Amino acid sequence: MNIANIETIALRIPFTTGGPSAGGVWGSKNLQVVDSLVVKITAEDGTVGWGETFGFTAIPAVKLVLDTILAPEVIGRDLAGREKLMSDLQKKFHIFGRSGAFLFGLSAIDIALWDIAGKRAGQPIWQLLGGTRVDSLAAYASLIRYADPELVRLNVRRAVEQGYRYLKLHEVDVACVRAAREAAGPDIEITLDVNCPWNVREALDMAQQLRPYNLRWLEEPVWPPENYAGLASVRRQGGIPVAAGENASTLMDFQHMLQAGAVDFIQPSPAKMGGITELQKVYALAQAHNTTVMVHTFYDGPGLLASVHASAALGGANAIVEWRYFDLEAQLYGDAIVPRQGRLAVPRGPGLGLEPDPDVIRDYRIAL
CATH class of the missing domain: 3.30.390.10 (Enolase-like, N-terminal domain)
Structure with a gap:
């Protein structure tokens, strides 16, 4: 065929x-x-x-x-x-x-x-990938960059009230992170994606200032993103777990990152790095290096569904899926893939499990 x-x-x-x-x-x-x-x-x-x-x-x-x-x-x-x-x-x-x-x-x-x-x-894709025992996965609300502590505070509270127990910030200053932690309280897991702004020395200085806010990970703190030795230095000395991988493109990129000991969490992005075929290989590499995969999913169409299937089959119950915290005028899949109380349902239908709304x-x- x-x-x-x-x-x-x-x-x-x-x-x-x-x-x-x-x-x-x-x-x-x-x-x-x-x-x-x-x-x-x-x-x-x-x-x-x-x-x-x-x-x-x-x-x-x-x-x-x-x-x-x-x-x-x-x-x-x-x-x-x-x-x-x-x-x-x-x-x-x-x-x-x-x-x-x-x-x-x-x-x-x-x-x-x-x-x-x-x-x-x-069969659903998760079945083709080996099967899963989970019917839903935790989602983390991935907020935009506000650069305003009061807006951060407002939207963190909004996400927590909607049932999210995991949040991601895209802020680059300590005041906004402090506001998020104060609004969320001590029991909500917060991650911080800064999108590669600093050299290694700057990243270490910022990590020292950020340590009191109990971040689950600090994501892409170093420019350029392929500076895996620099990431490894921040990981060893910064006192906060490090995550990266959305800018890695090939299996060799991920291998080099893991060999350098650069990350605690590795973040392949299936709509950027080769789809599900390559994503499943990254899971195998990460397992060999005792590193946790947290799939990057800053999209809400078939790329999101691909991430959900792979996370359910290859990551299991401990996987957390990124949910782009946008209030969209329309969803490609209606309400079928919108988180409920901070959890995403794993589709049960064949293939990706859902069809785009033609309207x-x-x-x-x-x-x-």
């Missing part, structure tokens, strides 16, 4: 965030719409699979690569050769870079092909 067609669909959905965004690496100040790119693959028998790439301002480049380069290479290929296809395409196009648009596009294709495989087998696609699709 071969691949018959690939369609790329860009979506733009308005959202609010409990106050104005201060901006960040993924969006401008006061951002009020979120762009995403989903990929629809149709097999010769009509079976449809859905994938997703990492989005925001990268979408036009990824869509161009998918439409003009990757799709012509994939259409007509055998569905049964998914892993070989992914390997062949990585090798063929490596000269254009081992990250960015090409790998983002391949990630979406891989997720969609897993969706098709599950549907044709009549949402119709109403929020944009031309690029």
Whole structure:
């Protein structure tokens, strides 16, 4: 059975965030719409699979690569050769870079092909990955950067009142972290993602100031993100567990990070680093290095579902899934994947387990 067609669909959905965004690496100040790119693959028998790439301002480049380069290479290929296809395409196009648009596009294709495989087998992806005993996973509310202690305080309280026991901040100053801890109290687990702003000395100085707030991890404290030796220094000396991996792109990147002893938590991002095929390999690598996988999931389409399936099957009951804490005007899956009391249901249907709402696609699709 071969691949018959690939369609790329860009979506733009308005959202609010409990106050104005201060901006960040993924969006401008006061951002009020979120762009995403989903990929629809149709097999010769009509079976449809859905994938997703990492989005925001990268979408036009990824869509161009998918439409003009990757799709012509994939259409007509055998569905049964998914892993070989992914390997062949990585090798063929490596000269254009081992990250960015090409790998983002391949990630979406891989997720969609897993969706098709599950549907044709009549099994959810978590079953294809070995099965799970959990029917829901804890979610952590991943807040935007507010850069305002009072807004942080307000939105931390809002998330806790909605049942979240785990939170992620994207702040870069101590006052905002202090406000979050004061608002959350001592029993809520807080993580801090600072998006690579500091050199090693600066990161160590900040870690000293942040230690009183009992962070579960400090995420990507060092620039550049591939400075694994620097991350390892912060991990050894900073007194706070270190997390990283959303900017790692290949299995070798993750191997180098783990060999350097750079992280306590490793964070592959399936819509960026090769999809489910590569994600399951990172789990095996991490297990060999006694390191915990916490999948990066700053999206809410098929990429999120892929993370839920992999986390349920390969991470088990202790896995925590990132939930982008946006108040979206519309959800691609309606209420089916929205956390309830801080937990996400693991889909039980075949493949990814849920189908995108065609009305949402119709109403929020944009031309690029």
